Amino acid sequence: xxxxxxxxxxxxxxxxxxxxxxxxxxxxxxxxxxxxxxxxxxxxxxxxxxxxxxxxxxxxxxxxxxxxxxxxxxxxxxxxxxxxxxxxxxxxxxxxxxxxxxxxxxxxxxxxxxxxxxxxxxxxxxxxxxxxxxxxxxxxxxxxxxxxxxxxxxxxxxxxxxxxxxxxxxxxxxxxxxxxxxxxxxxxxxxxxxxxxxxxxxxxxxxxxxxxxxxxxxxxxxxxxxxxxxxxxxxxxxxxxxxxxxxxxxxxxxxxxxxxxxxxxxxxxxxxxxxxxxxxxxxxxxxxxxxxxxxxxxxxxxxxxxxxxxxxxxxxxxxxxxxxxxxxxxxxxxxxxxxxxxxxxxxxxxxxxxxxxxxxxxxxxxxxxxxxxxxxxxxxxxxxxxxxxxxxxxxxxxxxxxxxxxxxxxxxxxxxxxxxxxxxxxxxxxxxxxxxxxxxxxxxxxxxxxxxxxxx
Numbered sequence: 474x475x476x477x478x479x480x481x482x483x484x485x486x487x488x489x490x491x492x493x494x495x496x497x498x499x500x501x502x503x504x505x506x507x508x509x510x511x512x513x514x515x516x517x518x519x520x521x522x523x524x525x526x527x528x529x530x531x532x533x534x535x536x537x538x539x540x541x542x543x544x545x546x547x548x549x550x551x552x553x554x555x556x557x558x559x560x561x562x563x564x565x566x567x568x569x570x571x572x573x574x575x576x577x578x579x580x581x582x583x584x585x586x587x588x589x590x591x592x593x594x595x596x597x598x599x600x601x602x603x604x605x606x607x608x609x610x611x612x613x614x615x616x617x618x619x620x621x622x623x624x625x626x627x628x629x630x631x632x633x634x635x636x637x638x639x640x641x642x643x644x645x646x647x648x649x650x651x652x653x654x655x656x657x658x659x660x661x662x663x664x665x666x667x668x669x670x671x672x673x674x675x676x677x678x679x680x681x682x683x684x685x686x687x688x689x690x691x692x693x694x695x696x697x698x699x700x701x702x703x704x705x706x707x708x709x710x711x712x713x714x715x716x717x718x719x720x721x722x723x724x725x726x727x728x729x730x731x732x733x734x735x736x737x738x739x740x741x742x743x744x745x746x747x748x749x750x751x752x753x754x755x756x757x758x759x760x761x762x763x764x765x766x767x768x769x770x771x772x773x774x775x776x777x778x779x780x781x782x783x784x785x786x787x788x789x790x791x792x793x794x795x796x797x798x799x800x801x802x803x804x805x806x807x808x809x810x811x812x813x814x815x816x817x818x819x820x821x822x823x824x825x826x827x828x829x830x831x832x833x834x835x836x837x838x839x840x841x842x843x844x845x846x847x848x849x850x851x852x853x854x855x856x857x858x859x860x861x862x863x864x865x866x867x868x869x870x871x872x873x874x875x876x877x878x879x880x881x882x883x884x885x886x887x888x889x890x891x892x893x894x895x896x897x898x899x900x901x902x903x904x905x906x907x908x909x910x911x912x913x914x915x916x917x918x919x920x921x922x923x924x925x926x927x928x929x
Contacts, residue, residue, distance in 0.1 A: 474648050474929040476675070478921040479519060481898040484510055485681055485839060486536035488898055490652070491520060494645040495623040500528045501641060501652050501677075505539025505570070505596075508811065509841025514540065514596055519924065523548035528608075529627060530555040531654025532638035533562035534718060535570055542567060542601035545608060554611040554619070556629065558637030558760045562718060562753055563609065567602040569717075569749045573814055575599065615639070615668075633657030633667035634875050635719035636757055642671045648929045649673040655681070655898070656877040656885060660690060662726045663757070663768040664719075667877070670889035674929055678886055680899030681837065681876045683907025693872025694727055697833065698736050700868040701804060704831035705738060708801040709865075712824060712832045714817045714844055716810035717750035719875050720836050722757050722779070724806055727873075729778035738802075739783070746787045746796060746807040746816050754779050797823040801830075810836045812843035822856045824865060831866035835873040840900075882907060887914045894918040895927065 474494040480487030480502075487506035492499040498520070506513045522544045530538055530553055541553065541563075555563065574595035582592035613619050613629050620626045624646065629639035634657035641652040651673040659666045670676055688696070704711045715721045725745065731737045745751055758779055761772040771777055787793050793816050796805055808815040821843075824830040838844035846854050848869050853860050877885065886894060894911065896904045896918050908918040919927070 474645055474650065475926055476650065476677070477926045478897060478923060480504060480506070480923070481536070482921050482923045482925065483901045483904065485837070485898055485900060486510055487513060488531075488537045489540070490677070490897070492643060492650065495625055497526045497622060497625055498524050499643070500525055502531055502537040502654070503528050503540045503544050504537040505535050507536055507813070507842070508839030508845070511841070518544070518547065521548065523550065525549050526551045527621060528553045529641055529643070530559060530563065531632065531641060531652070532635055533559045533566050534635070534655065535566055537654070538563050538566065539570060541608075542571070542597035542605040545605045546597065546601050549608065551608065552611045553609045554613055554627065555609060556614070556637040556639060557612050558756065558763060559639075560609045560612065561756050562637065564606050565749060565752050565756070566718065567605060568599060571595070571597055571599045571602040613639070628671070630668035630671065631665050633659070633661070633664050636664065636760060636763055640668060640670070642673065650675045650677065650929070651889075651891070653678040655679055655875070656882065657875055658687065658877050658881060661875075662723060663764050665765045667885065670885060670891065672890040674892040675895060675927070676886065676889050676891035676893070677895045677897055678882065679876070680882060680896045680904045680907045682874065682878045682903065683882055683896070683899050684879060684903040686880055687874055687878040688870075688872035690872055693870050694731075696868070696870050697727060697835070697873075698731050700831060700833050700866070700870070701731075701737050704829070704866060705741065705802060707829050709827070709829035709831055710799070710801050710803040710805060710824065712817065712820050712830065713804065713806045714810050714812050714832070714834060714836070715747070715750065715806050715808060716836050717747055717808045718753050720810060720873065721745065721747060721750040721806060721808070722754055723873060723875075724835060725754070725784070726778040728804065729781055729784075732781065732783050740802065741783055741804060742802055743784045743804045744787060744796060744806065745784065746793050746805055746820075750806070750808055751786050793819070796820065811838050811845070812847070818843070818857060822859065822861060825854070825856065826862045826864050828864045831868065833868045833870065835870050837874065837876070879907065879910065883910050883914070886911060887916065893927070896920050
């Protein structure tokens with residue numbers, strides 16, 4: 474068995490690892506690069522897509538599934554293996570990404586025409602995304618071994634990251650490789666806690682937050698509540714840039730609980746201004762039996778975090794634009810989570826310069842994104858081609874992260890029975906810090922660079 478680390482090596486996005494075993498070629502994820510690494514999406518694959526037999530998809534975030542349409546367009550004819558929720562959500566995520574890329578390509582084409590240059594092409598289009606979904610042909614359940622070919626089998630365990638996310642256990646020839654995918658945090662609403670790592674010869678684990686702890690969830694909720702009340706009390710509106718998948722649903726859960734208990738004004742208007750977020754929320758509602766015990770009980774009632782009197786959902790671009798002209802008293806949840814596109818960018822353009830308003834970040838902001846610039850304290854930022862002053866209140870609440878923090882990662886890895894440990898999916902300083910923590914427990918971890926390989 475041989476592993477080659479194609480993506481998410483010494484960086485957070487672009488998850489992709491090639492496993493060659495018993496003549497099979499298997500990809501663990503095939504994700505898109507985001508932020509300052511986005512230009513790497515244009516690079517050719519370092520393998521022939523036509524020779525890949527399977528893609529094992531840990532979950533439906535774009536940095537784990539976003540290059541599957543490109544893989545298919547360039548010759549992949551195999552099967553994508555995923556859980557049922559992951560397959561449904563991936564369809565929404567990929568189609569939305571395709572629409573956004575087509576729109577951006579159209580804008581760039583007009584600029585290129587004025588320069589007398591050929592028009593750029595989108596990374597993939599809607600047709601590519603639909604073709605990719607034809608290959609999502611194998612569904613997998615947690616804890617059930619699925620036989621592939623030539624004595625190779627795979628088992629999924631709940632990663633506790635988002636709905637349907639999986640830890641991959643790959644077995645072949647007496648050897649076992651386990652891949653965390655994105656590992657969730659413990660004691661979070663809606664999703665279950667991560668499963669323990671299975672015994673394995675090699676454990677490959679993400680390290681997104683390997684260099685720092687999160688605040689406790691209860692402390693984060695309190696900080697979130699206080700930020701909202703600070704803005705509302707001065708007559709402002711709160712913007713929450715939120716990833717459509719998982720983060721939006723968790724934010725709605727928390728807002729519902731605060732509203733129900735009267736910890737934020739009962740008169741507040743909460744608006745979900747995200748077509749993709751709305752669609753993903755409907756999928757979450759469909760799979761409520763995959764939630765933890767508390768979540769299943771809560772969503773058994775007609776009034777729940779996805780349906781309550783203070784919440785409204787925009788249905789059109791016109792409804793979204795009207796929000797730019799309302800006064801205070803609103804909480805607007807909109808994508809994208811890193812402010813790289815979507816409706817949040819329009820809201821930032823209209824509100825970032827207003828001292829009475831506020832922006833509450835509840836997710837990771839990759840280097841090179843608009844969100845990262847704001848979080849890092851920029852006084853002005855460029856939004857939709859215009860320089861905008863940053864005068865609104867800015868809050869960053871990392872306890873909402875769907876990723877395990879440093880202490881949780883250390884506990885999960887040291888509790889595993891693993892022959893080797895490999896750290897991926899993290900910025901280099903985070904991975905090095907995590908490796909140092911593991912070393913103190915007598916575990917030597919490897920941090921591969923892109924293109925490195927390990928043979929078992």
